[in-house]
Amino acid sequence: MKKLFGLVVVLFLLAGFSTGCYYDNEETLYPSGVCDTVDVRYSNQVNYIISNKCYDCHSNATAPLSGSDVSFEGYANISGYLSAGSGDVNFTHSIDHSVGYTPMPKDQPKLSSCEIGTLIKWVNNGYPDN
Numbered sequence: 001m002k003k004l005f006g007l008v009v010v011l012f013l014l015a016g017f018s019t020g021c022y023y024d025n026e027e028t029l030y031p032s033g034v035c036d037t038v039d040v041r042y043s044n045q046v047n048y049i050i051s052n053k054c055y056d057c058h059s060n061a062t063a064p065l066s067g068s069d070v071s072f073e074g075y076a077n078i079s080g081y082l083s084a085g086s087g088d089v090n091f092t093h094s095i096d097h098s099v100g101y102t103p104m105p106k107d108q109p110k111l112s113s114c115e116i117g118t119l120i121k122w123v124n125n126g127y128p129d130n
């Protein structure tokens with residue numbers, strides 16, 4: 001009986017770990033409202049936020065039509081934008097709605113404070129391709 005109990009515990013742990021690595025929505029990305037701005041990665045949170053909240057106007061396909069020809073699709077485009085001129089400052093100030101900058105996402109609700117914190121942290125880290 002003890003052995004069976006142990007097996008059940010192990011199975012639960014395995015199930016927890018395997019689903020813990022699969023991010024497909026905001027709830028699994030930030031379980032129970034915990035916002036991880038420590039381990040910020042392009043391949044994880046950043047690309048997820050940008051593609052969900054910015055591609056409507058800033059993907060390769062939509063940028064010429066509705067994003068002022070600015071595409072953030074893929075690492076090369078977004079890092080190219082951030083490193084040119086004051087791109088990084090424009091970017092962080094537009095998403096936190098600083099006075100004097102065009103608020104983004106345009107005509108849509110402001111990003112959550114977790115999303116803003118995550119993106120700003122990544123930019124301040126030097127926007128690594130991680």
Ligand code: HEC
Pocket residue numbers: 050053054055056057058066067068070090091094095102104105106107108111
């Ligand atoms: C509904 C369309 C739309 C969405 C969604 C959107 N943008 Fe924009 N964005 C624009 C337009 C249009 C401009 C050009 C400036 C203007 O007309 O306000 C722009 C300009 C910008 C600029 C300044 C570009 C420059 O250097 O001139 C930044 C930075 C930016 N957007 C970031 C974002 C980010 C980050 C997101 C997602 C969180 C986002 N935008 C979502 C339409 C959008």
